[in-house]
Amino acid sequence: MPTTLERPAAGTTPAAEDALAALDPLFSRIAPALPPVQFTGSTAARYNMGAGQPDPVSLPRDELARIVSDLLHSDEGPTALMYGDAAGFLGLREALAKKLKRGEHLDVSADEILIVNGSNHGLAVVSMAFVNPGDVAIVEAPTFMGGLRPLRQLQARIEMVPLDDQGVRVDALEGQLRALRSAGTPAKLFYTIPNFHNPAGVDLALDRRKRVVELAEEFNFVILEDDAYGELRFTGTAMPSLYSLAPKGRVIRSATLSKILAAGLRIGYVTAPKEVLARLNSLKLDGGASPFTNRVAARWLEASHDRHVRHLIDIYRGKRDALIRGLEQGFAGQEDLKPAWHVPDGGFFLWLKLPPNVDPAKVAMEAGERGVGYVPGTAFFSDGSGSEYVRLAWSMLSEPDLVAAGGLVAEAIKRSLR
Amino acid sequence: MPTTLERPAAGTTPAAEDALAALDPLFSRIAPALPPVQFTGSTAARYNMGAGQPDPVSLPRDELARIVSDLLHSDEGPTALMYGDAAGFLGLREALAKKLKRGEHLDVSADEILIVNGSNHGLAVVSMAFVNPGDVAIVEAPTFMGGLRPLRQLQARIEMVPLDDQGVRVDALEGQLRALRSAGTPAKLFYTIPNFHNPAGVDLALDRRKRVVELAEEFNFVILEDDAYGELRFTGTAMPSLYSLAPKGRVIRSATLSKILAAGLRIGYVTAPKEVLARLNSLKLDGGASPFTNRVAARWLEASHDRHVRHLIDIYRGKRDALIRGLEQGFAGQEDLKPAWHVPDGGFFLWLKLPPNVDPAKVAMEAGERGVGYVPGTAFFSDGSGSEYVRLAWSMLSEPDLVAAGGLVAEAIKRSLR
Numbered sequence: 001m002p003t004t005l006e007r008p009a010a011g012t013t014p015a016a017e018d019a020l021a022a023l024d025p026l027f028s029r030i031a032p033a034l035p036p037v038q039f040t041g042s043t044a045a046r047y048n049m050g051a052g053q054p055d056p057v058s059l060p061r062d063e064l065a066r067i068v069s070d071l072l073h074s075d076e077g078p079t080a081l082m083y084g085d086a087a088g089f090l091g092l093r094e095a096l097a098k099k100l101k102r103g104e105h106l107d108v109s110a111d112e113i114l115i116v117n118g119s120n121h122g123l124a125v126v127s128m129a130f131v132n133p134g135d136v137a138i139v140e141a142p143t144f145m146g147g148l149r150p151l152r153q154l155q156a157r158i159e160m161v162p163l164d165d166q167g168v169r170v171d172a173l174e175g176q177l178r179a180l181r182s183a184g185t186p187a188k189l190f191y192t193i194p195n196f197h198n199p200a201g202v203d204l205a206l207d208r209r210k211r212v213v214e215l216a217e218e219f220n221f222v223i224l225e226d227d228a229y230g231e232l233r234f235t236g237t238a239m240p241s242l243y244s245l246a247p248k249g250r251v252i253r254s255a256t257l258s259k260i261l262a263a264g265l266r267i268g269y270v271t272a273p274k275e276v277l278a279r280l281n282s283l284k285l286d287g288g289a290s291p292f293t294n295r296v297a298a299r300w301l302e303a304s305h306d307r308h309v310r311h312l313i314d315i316y317r318g319k320r321d322a323l324i325r326g327l328e329q330g331f332a333g334q335e336d337l338k339p340a341w342h343v344p345d346g347g348f349f350l351w352l353k354l355p356p357n358v359d360p361a362k363v364a365m366e367a368g369e370r371g372v373g374y375v376p377g378t379a380f381f382s383d384g385s386g387s388e389y390v391r392l393a394w395s396m397l398s399e400p401d402l403v404a405a406g407g408l409v410a411e412a413i414k415r416s417l418r
Numbered sequence: 419m420p421t422t423l424e425r426p427a428a429g430t431t432p433a434a435e436d437a438l439a440a441l442d443p444l445f446s447r448i449a450p451a452l453p454p455v456q457f458t459g460s461t462a463a464r465y466n467m468g469a470g471q472p473d474p475v476s477l478p479r480d481e482l483a484r485i486v487s488d489l490l491h492s493d494e495g496p497t498a499l500m501y502g503d504a505a506g507f508l509g510l511r512e513a514l515a516k517k518l519k520r521g522e523h524l525d526v527s528a529d530e531i532l533i534v535n536g537s538n539h540g541l542a543v544v545s546m547a548f549v550n551p552g553d554v555a556i557v558e559a560p561t562f563m564g565g566l567r568p569l570r571q572l573q574a575r576i577e578m579v580p581l582d583d584q585g586v587r588v589d590a591l592e593g594q595l596r597a598l599r600s601a602g603t604p605a606k607l608f609y610t611i612p613n614f615h616n617p618a619g620v621d622l623a624l625d626r627r628k629r630v631v632e633l634a635e636e637f638n639f640v641i642l643e644d645d646a647y648g649e650l651r652f653t654g655t656a657m658p659s660l661y662s663l664a665p666k667g668r669v670i671r672s673a674t675l676s677k678i679l680a681a682g683l684r685i686g687y688v689t690a691p692k693e694v695l696a697r698l699n700s701l702k703l704d705g706g707a708s709p710f711t712n713r714v715a716a717r718w719l720e721a722s723h724d725r726h727v728r729h730l731i732d733i734y735r736g737k738r739d740a741l742i743r744g745l746e747q748g749f750a751g752q753e754d755l756k757p758a759w760h761v762p763d764g765g766f767f768l769w770l771k772l773p774p775n776v777d778p779a780k781v782a783m784e785a786g787e788r789g790v791g792y793v794p795g796t797a798f799f800s801d802g803s804g805s806e807y808v809r810l811a812w813s814m815l816s817e818p819d820l821v822a823a824g825g826l827v828a829e830a831i832k833r834s835l836r
Contacts, residue, residue, distance in 0.1 A: 019664075019666050020667040020691060026606050026607075026639070028549055028550045028553075031548070031698075038504050039501035039504075040502065040503065051501060056497075057496075059499045059500075061491065061495045065486060065487045065490040072479045078477055081472075081474075081477045081680035082472060082474060082680070083469060083676075083682070117535050117704045119705070121703065128446065132446045189444075217440075220440055249440070250440075262499035264501070264502065264709040265499070266535075276441065281454040282449075283571065284454065292680070
């Protein structure tokens with residue numbers, strides 16, 4: 001239901017107030033006054049571990065400036081600045097298809113790739129293509145808020161299935177699916193993050209990947225596979241994607257260049273059979289992805305992607321280790337107050353479970369006073385539970401800052417006994 | 419209702435066919451297999467007058483290359499490549515506010531401007547904020563297909579009001595509003611293009627602008643004012659926007675940098691009170707507009723906007739005149755077959771009404787054979803009527819090509835007697 005508009009600020013004329021009040025009944029059911037999704041974290045924090053922002057130091061600034069200059073002075077210059085293909089620049093889709101082939105031995109063609117304005121846009125468009133108001137969508141508990149948001153906007157009925165160290169619990173998923181089917185409200189979509197889960201940091205085990213696909217076949221739902229971080233594996237062996245394990249059409253995969261090239265270009269990509277992408281494309285309504293940023297990204301992918309990913313893996317491994325070192329040092333001799341965490345094999349995030357004798361609200365306050373910003377666990381559960389969790393992003397800070405930040409988090413926790 | 423998926427191409431395995439078929443019942447009501455909106459026109463046509471593509475020659479390529487290089491090598495370089503404000507880069511919103519003040523004496527602040535990924539995205543987000551399935555939205559007949567598309571996707575009931583040479587017929591609008599109110603289905607939104615109407619090329623007269631605002635107050639609907647071309651006025655005097663004539667909140671205005679700077683950057687902007695923009699922003703779900711292209715555009719706006727607009731006005735005036743010259747020459751001595759048109763005071767489009775003894779389908783064929791691409795009138799009417807119209811965009815072609823293209827259109831029409 002639409003909520004009442006905020007009252008206008010002091011200084012607004014009474015006539016203006018009336019006009020705004022008159023709008024109230026006109027707003028649609030999906031337009032509540034929620035705060036927008038922001039991905040910048042607490043930018044005021046000295047130690048900003050809030051957002052999944054890429055490392056600012058390793059951004060390929062010089063190379064991008066050179067690519068832009070070459071592009072704009074080439075024959076492609078004018079077309080880069082005009083309207084382009086609604087599905088995204090063909091050359092970028094081809095470069096992504098080649099990258100998937102090189103990196104994962106995955107055979108997809110350019111017309112099985114749709115360019116979107118960042119993976120959040122992709123998650124929104126996929127959700128729109130399947131979810132009517134009241135339809136059941138299953139998410140992991142915890143899950144990424146950018147996946148939850150479009151489901152809420154579409155007025156989905158959101159059901160949660162818990163994770164453990166091996167990823168989503170397929171037994172619980174099956175039970176949930178059975179119960180939903182019996183109740184006459186079968187699930188339509190399952191949103192999952194199989195690699196370096198955001199926020200939980202866990203990988204979905206291979207046998208579970210296979211089982212999720214089997215369940216999707218048996219219960220006829222679509223799997224929305226969110227793989228924003230899969231290329232950034234520090235340790236362990238890469239597992240096949242759900243996309244590669246499933247029959248064609250069963251899985252729609254969302255990925256992004258935000259963590260690899262630059263979040264500021266706003267380029268995500270969705271992989272699915274072309275018959276499915278035709279529907280997603282017709283729902284985009286954005287006049288097409290930017291032909292300019294798409295062409296820049298295509299040139300960069302061909303020239304530098306693989307080398308840059310190897311470089312980033314070293315950087316982010318070092319950052320993960322620095323943060324954990326800071327935490328370990330901070331809890332030395334006080335193991336009773338130490339939160340539990342899984343050491344992720346890649347990605348950006350460490351997910352802490354606070355001990356029961358620690359007060360999460362107090363931790364947030366103590367951390368804030370020390371200049372530490374993070375996202376509280378409640379952001380990652382569709383029902384607002386999860387206050388005993390904390391997500392720390394190691395991606396933005398330098399290694400020395402991460403060691404310090406880990407120590408400060410430990411200090412904040414130790415001062416937050418109930 | 420979802421339509422059946424196309425059958426997979428030959429070579430697809432039977433298992434894959436089954437998987438795709440199994441998806442069919444899962445698609446949402448808003449995901450029919452429509453073709454996507456493409457803004458490139460018939461790129462194969464030698465004389466492409468299909469899309470509202472900007473003039474490729476005048477695009478500020480060198481300047482943009484320089485701005486990008488300066489930006490990426492400045493202190494702002496890293497932030498330009500990271501996630502930014504969901505509402506768009508503050509500096510761009512400030513630069514746009516200053517431009518509105520300089521150009522129109524309009525007082526809006528940066529927090530009354532929301533950056534979107536092109537004006538189509540803006541039109542979609544505004545429509546989402548007001549239209550529930552079945553709600554009534556009024557559009558002009560003809561109107562821009564990019565405004566129709568989101569209304570269709572949202573399953574609005576779309577009503578049309580005719581135009582004449584002075585813009586929308588306010589008497590017909592009032593009659594429509596009365597009838598809708600009596601029927602218990604009052605209109606929620608009126609979508610209008612007051613300057614150099616796309617496709618009709620007419621301006622909305624000042625007394626009608628005032629009347630539209632009065633009607634919105636009386637019947638309590640929102641006006642969505644689409645002003646993509648207003649800065650490109652060749653002749654006549656600029657009239658106040660509906661936004662400036664109405665009480666705060668009554669009008670939401672959509673505009674774009676696509677026609678002035680570069681369509682390929684995908685930057686549009688919506689102007690409305692901040693209380694309204696908060697709702698639009700929460701509906702965007704794109705992870706925020708690109709901090710990179712936003713910063714490039716902000717620097718360009720401050721440095722070059724006003725001078726460049728003056729340059730573009732000269733260019734597009736010359737193009738308009740060249741196309742009309744070609745048409746006039748082509749019909750010399752055969753006035754009986756000459757279509758009717760209004761000479762627009764600005765913008766990109768000439769809207770031809772074919773004489774009754776001419777067969778529109780034949781014209782399209784004859785024009786196609788001569789390498790001429792345009793958009794048939796039916797694209798601009800929500801009910802698919804309008805086959806007696808043709809929209810020609812003069813924006814892309816050179817003056818000599820436009821003279822030639824006008825002649826070829828005349829030739830195609832003259833050979834298309836019923």
